[in-house]
Amino acid sequence: MNRVRVLDCTLRDGGYCNQWRFGYENVKKIINGLVKSGINIVECGFLTNKVEYQENRTKFTTMDEVAEVLPKNRSEKLFVCLMNYGEYNLEDIPPYDGTSLDGIRVAFHKKDMSKALEFCEGIKKKGYKVFVQAMVSLNYSDEEYLELIKRTNIIAPYAFYIVDSFGVMKGKDLTRLFYIVEHNLTESIYIGYHSHNNMQLAYSNAQSLVSIQTKRKLIIDASIFGMGRGAGNLNTELFVEFLNDTEGTEYKLQPLLTLIDEILNKFYQENYWGYSLPNYLSASHNAHPNYASYLNDKQTLTIEDMDAIFSMMSNEKKASFDKEYIEALYTNYMANGKSYEEHIVELKKTLFGKKILIIAPGKSSEVEKAKIIQFAEQHDVVSISINFDYNYLYTDFIFLSNLRRYRELNKSKRYKCIVTSNIPAENIYIKTKYGQLLNDVEAVRDNAGMMLIQFLINLGVKDIIIAGIDGYSHEVSENYADEQMALITKNAILDAMNTGMTNLLTRFANKVKITFLTGPRRVTIANLDLLDNI
């Protein structure tokens, strides 16, 4: 048997990209395709007691649920699931009987090492192959790592993994860890390597590992099309091609390519994964990749802002994702700037008793420009564009809460800018407090349109006409009047923003008259048919 084995983790790590919703039939197709291609170990998903089982998802709660998706002919492959330490009781795991999983991978943080290793021992006693997955290997000092290995030897699991959870491992780090493991881990235990692609190093590291002159048996993790959390994983199809070429293995590529073509491409288009600047940044700060997704999904930060927020994080907080912590850092960072409101009384007077026409950069602001211009001409309005300078009408003000958009704006327009205090702007009309305009709907907490409406309500405005707040389509080209403004975001985020805006507008409509001038309306005001009243 070849000394290098491949473990495919698409159905588990890939699940971070689609909330593990692969669909029941697709799960079986993926497992069968992996078996056909000769992949040695198939990770079928998570085994957890923390959720209710749903047939279309790869978060299983019992061995019987997993058994249902396994092929009748197991073709001498191993089938495993990953368990996060603390998400399953040992007593609930039945003794191994060969009908379901062959092995269980136990992932744990450094702080849980002792208890997690006891748990691993318990699983082994039940007859399963145990994979010791000490996450974020680089967070262990050499001394701590040696201690971990020594204690692993006592348990004698099937495999011990070097884990690059944050995708930060350089070749030299991997070599260092590998030799520590090679010299100290009992020879019969497989040495595994699980990587992420934040620095695009997964493939080259895996190649280097395989090329090391060693008799040790290796397991390399990969996922089809690299589907995995954040920047994704080593690509199974590329890695097995490399092994065929250099190690004389005979993995079959075609079943993997077919799975990409028929199943994974669609997931990729809906919720892409792979290398990106935010994922690079999280790696360069040795931080959990979810922090990158969190900041990126805000859609308000430049890369310098994100870098500054990562720099503010404490080292202890970087190892696992803490949503409340990053939320607080983000809000503090944004609310940091000083306000400058000396024209506020003047602005209040300007707005008093007027219809306020707000123009957002949605596609309808371009398509229905004639309607917008006509409305402005026929009514006594104060017009305010949001995060852009509207080409077709001289607007009285420009409201900006986004630093990137502020930088894009021609400097000559600053005299009429109302900006939020997170923007380090000078020579503007008003700088208003960012923190006072936030709302409680997470997906649109600091959405520029929603902040402007809140600002206007605070100033006593009674009648708001909206143009260009169309909501977001999954089709990127449909979202902005100026395609240069388009931001690529995951569909789930766009849907959440549409729902969030609808909820907020519905609430705002209790305080102020809101009327839509343009469409389409992927956001609206619930239970209120205001569509044709203009």
Ligand SMILES: C[C@H](O)CC(=O)C(=O)O
């Ligand atoms: C395989 C692991 O130990 C869990 C994981 O995906 C990680 O990146 O860490």
